Amino acid sequence: MFASNPIADLATIIPLDVIQGYVILMFILVVGGTILDMIHKSNAKFFFAKAKAAEASRTRELGAGEKIGIAVSTGVVDMATSGEFCNPRRRISHLFTMYGFVLFLTTTVALVFAYPTHAAPAIVSQLWHLGAAMVMFGGYWFWFCIRVDVTAEGVPWNRIVKADLFILSLLGTTTFGLVWSILYSKGVAPWSTVSLALFIISATVLFGGVYWSKFAHMFFKPAAAFNKRVIKADGSRENMPEIGDLTDPELQKKFPDIPEYMGANPPNMGLGIKREQPRHY
Numbered sequence: 001m002f003a004s005n006p007i008a009d010l011a012t013i014i015p016l017d018v019i020q021g022y023v024i025l026m027f028i029l030v031v032g033g034t035i036l037d038m039i040h041k042s043n044a045k046f047f048f049a050k051a052k053a054a055e056a057s058r059t060r061e062l063g064a065g066e067k068i069g070i071a072v073s074t075g076v077v078d079m080a081t082s083g084e085f086c087n088p089r090r091r092i093s094h095l096f097t098m099y100g101f102v103l104f105l106t107t108t109v110a111l112v113f114a115y116p117t118h119a120a121p122a123i124v125s126q127l128w129h130l131g132a133a134m135v136m137f138g139g140y141w142f143w144f145c146i147r148v149d150v151t152a153e154g155v156p157w158n159r160i161v162k163a164d165l166f167i168l169s170l171l172g173t174t175t176f177g178l179v180w181s182i183l184y185s186k187g188v189a190p191w192s193t194v195s196l197a198l199f200i201i202s203a204t205v206l207f208g209g210v211y212w213s214k215f216a217h218m219f220f221k222p223a224a225a226f227n228k229r230v231i232k233a234d235g236s237r238e239n240m241p242e243i244g245d246l247t248d249p250e251l252q253k254k255f256p257d258i259p260e261y262m263g264a265n266p267p268n269m270g271l272g273i274k275r276e277q278p279r280h281y
Contacts, residue, residue: 002129003122006181007111013196016116023112026207033210034219040211043220047227059235070229078225090146093138097170100134103127104174129181132174139171165205166213172202 010019038044062070077083082098085091107128115124149155160168176199183192210216231237244251247265252258 002126004185005111005118005120005125006128007116008118009184011116020112029208030210034216036211037216047223054231054236057236062234066233070233071226074222074226074229079222093142093146096134096138100131100138103131104135107131129178132178135170135174139167165209166215169202169206169209173206176202
């Protein structure tokens with residue numbers, strides 16, 4: 001069942017030219033929505049202005065090798081392994097959702113343009129189903145158990161706001177796509193048609209709603225992570241004072257409250273809000 005080609009099955013209902021044209025249209029909508037989002041929020045202008053302002057307060061010039069190293073670290077830590085998430089559950093959920101979406105998206109493109117017939121390698125179709133299942137696992141875990149407003153603020157899981165457009169349309173696309181593939185292979189005609197319609201609607205909202213959702217966030221996030229590492233390395237630190245080594249006797253002499261409240265060998269700023277789970281609602 002999971003080795004069947006879902007696009008070849010879909011081509012028996014919708015002409016292949018229409019399917020390929022739809023995918024191309026969704027790509028155009030993503031590009032256009034991202035550009036409009038950049039214009040509306042002035043993302044590029046903000047980053048350039050921020051980098052220009054940091055030049056005046058940096059303490060040293062970074063060489064090309066250091067910048068390449070920072071770029072590699074950003075790619076490996078911040079992007080590939082989502083190292084910015086301190087909460088291990090949030091990190092695992094994000095990784096499942098991210099890699100599942102990448103897998104689902106790339107295999108969809110491969111099935112639509114490279115293998116649009118039943119002769120496609122079974123592994124490609126299996127990875128398509130696996131990608132959808134990974135998104136569902138990570139996404140539903142996040143939606144029901146990890147969201148801040150649910151876990152920390154006591155907000156009901158079914159409260160929906162504009163910011164939820166991306167995650168809900170993503171979950172709808174993968175869920176209805178997987179359900180449709182299963183029902184179609186089983187020959188459950190009425191319900192497979194319903195799930196197919198919901199699959200197309202969800203995908204259209206996901207890729208066509210970039211301007212109103214957090215979809216474009218994935219393109220800006222690497223740039224923000226890279227800039228964060230650069231300003232730390234060149235000493236500009238967004239004009240914030242350097243914390244220093246809290247175990248330094250000179251620093252403790254200057255700020256006597258450090259050893260009094262944090263001990264003679266204190267950790268960097270202590271546990272703070274990580275001391276306990278925020279469940280006081």
